[in-house]
Amino acid sequence: MEQLVKRSRKVAFMNVSTTAIANFLRMTKFTEISKSKNPTEYSRTYVDEDGEVTDVTGYSEEISYNFDLHVGNLVHQKIVDITDNEKTGADALVQILQVDFTKPVGDGYEARLRTYSVVPDAEGDSTDAYTYSGAFRKNSNMTIGVATMNADNTVATFTANAEVAEYPVTFIVKDSVDETPIENAKITIEGTSYLTDATGIVTVFLDAKAYSGITVEKDGYTTQSDVSVTVADKALLKEVELVAA
Numbered sequence: 001m002e003q004l005v006k007r008s009r010k011v012a013f014m015n016v017s018t019t020a021i022a023n024f025l026r027m028t029k030f031t032e033i034s035k036s037k038n039p040t041e042y043s044r045t046y047v048d049e050d051g052e053v054t055d056v057t058g059y060s061e062e063i064s065y066n067f068d069l070h071v072g073n074l075v076h077q078k079i080v081d082i083t084d085n086e087k088t089g090a091d092a093l094v095q096i097l098q099v100d101f102t103k104p105v106g107d108g109y110e111a112r113l114r115t116y117s118v119v120p121d122a123e124g125d126s127t128d129a130y131t132y133s134g135a136f137r138k139n140s141n142m143t144i145g146v147a148t149m150n151a152d153n154t155v156a157t158f159t160a161n162a163e164v165a166e167y168p169v170t171f172i173v174k175d176s177v178d179e180t181p182i183e184n185a186k187i188t189i190e191g192t193s194y195l196t197d198a199t200g201i202v203t204v205f206l207d208a209k210a211y212s213g214i215t216v217e218k219d220g221y222t223t224q225s226d227v228s229v230t231v232a233d234k235a236l237l238k239e240v241e242l243v244a245a
Helices: 074-084
Strands: 010-015 024-026 030-036 039-044 053-059 062-068 093-105 108-123 131-149 155-164 166-175 186-189 192-195 201-207 210-217 224-230 236-242
Touching: 024 074, 039 192, 039 201, 062 074, 074 093, 074 108, 074 131, 093 131, 093 155, 108 155, 186 201, 192 201, 224 236
Parallel strands: 166 236
Antiparallel strands: 010 024, 010 093, 024 155, 030 062, 039 053, 062 131, 093 108, 108 131, 131 155, 131 166, 166 201, 186 192, 186 210, 210 224
């Protein structure tokens, strides 16, 4: 029998702990927590087929947020600290646990844990309450597991089952002479191709291992066919310069 899933049945918790022991508190008083998967697409037309075909080659998940600031809310306090003090890098990372109350597992519920970068946007744009808005953008692989709750579902404890071992690798392709970005440069990794955007950038998600023989090509430039990267346990930036043919 079909049943409507209420928005309140899929809930986010944030780790507000300052120690190695996690403390996942429910993200309350938010007026928006909306997720966008932002898939990376590779489209092409084959000579023996009619029309274009598209494959999804990766995801750049993003969660938009907006909340009314409440004094004493530790989740709000963590985001405000990052925003007001303009923190960057590792200091701007948060762990968010997304719990699906429609999928019970034993004494808990199916849950997914991921680290995000806090990307602030606006604050104070309401006359009724002081608000903060921005986005949490994917910074790590996803860990799937089970979350158990306290009596009033405000605190979660997470037990990991499996880790999706993929990490973001950002390629920046530039002209070797004037360093202008090269749009639509094709990067091929183990048979899968990706195209750079207007800024010469494309971000892909790769398993943790060493990659060699990566090709980077663009009409009017000499192809590089020996690019290599080693993906370990964090995001990676790789710059590639192409020489005009």
